[in-house]
Amino acid sequence: MNRKPSDDNNKYLNLLNLDSASAVSEVSKLSSELTGDEHTIRSSIIDMHFAMELEIKRFLYHLLRRGILFSDDEERGKKAKKLNDAIDRIPMGTALNLLEASIKMSPWPDLGNIWEINKTRNKLSHRSNINDVFYKGRNPFTDTDCLAQMYFDVWAVTQSISKLFERVIDTPLTMARHYYKISEIYRKKFGELDPDDIPKLDDYPEW
Numbered sequence: 001m002n003r004k005p006s007d008d009n010n011k012y013l014n015l016l017n018l019d020s021a022s023a024v025s026e027v028s029k030l031s032s033e034l035t036g037d038e039h040t041i042r043s044s045i046i047d048m049h050f051a052m053e054l055e056i057k058r059f060l061y062h063l064l065r066r067g068i069l070f071s072d073d074e075e076r077g078k079k080a081k082k083l084n085d086a087i088d089r090i091p092m093g094t095a096l097n098l099l100e101a102s103i104k105m106s107p108w109p110d111l112g113n114i115w116e117i118n119k120t121r122n123k124l125s126h127r128s129n130i131n132d133v134f135y136k137g138r139n140p141f142t143d144t145d146c147l148a149q150m151y152f153d154v155w156a157v158t159q160s161i162s163k164l165f166e167r168v169i170d171t172p173l174t175m176a177r178h179y180y181k182i183s184e185i186y187r188k189k190f191g192e193l194d195p196d197d198i199p200k201l202d203d204y205p206e207w
Contacts, residue, residue: 034130041141042124048154049121052114053092055161060095061087062169063102092118102168108160113153120150 013019018026028039061084068079087095096103096114103111120135127133130141138146 038130038141041147042130044147045121045124045140045150048150049092049117052117052154052157052161053095055158055165056092056095056099056114057087059161059165059169060099062165063099066169103164106160106164106167108163110153110156110160111164114157117150117154117157 010020013023016026016030028034032039034042064083064087065080068076068083096118103114116136120133120140123133124130131139133139133141135146135150138149140147140150
């Protein structure tokens with residue numbers, strides 16, 4: 001008797017007696033007791049947190065990248081990639097600990113919501129009972145206004161991080177490039193500066 005060859009691409013679907021069309025909904029039912037709406041809310045909170053995490057780690061990456069010394073573009077690329085991979089691996093809590101002073105002392109109060117959003121997401125990830133998940137005293141699974149508040153708070157956080165990025169990262173670089181161009185124009189017109197007029201390392205204040 002000839003046996004029909006097994007479809008290796010669908011072997012786990014076959015074990016569960018599922019087809020591709022029903023796999024997502026059926027596996028969701030098997031893996032969790034959450035309703036469809038509860039799954040959607042859970043995914044929304046995770047997605048909102050991820051959007052915030054990307055911005056925070058982007059800021060941390062560019063903040064640390066300024067300290068990378070390199071001899072050529074190839075070496076810079078390798079060191080930058082190594083830094084980016086390292087930041088990708090660190091937990092969100094670690095990134096927030098590193099940036100806490102910079103964030104909390106910024107002039108954008110919406111950034112203070114980061115810790116509460118992160119706390120809510122962590123509860124969601126580590127607790128099976130969604131009734132224990134709260135954001136600012138309310139449960140986003142039972143209070144849709146709370147879920148909407150989370151959305152607006154995350155939006156405000158990402159907008160504020162962009163402003164912080166501009167203030168801390170973009171503006172100093174833009175000004176540095178501007179003054180470098182001015183110095184080039186000066187040297188072309190008047191020649192090189194007298195070595196005695198150039199600050200020495202010992203002239204800088206101690207850190």
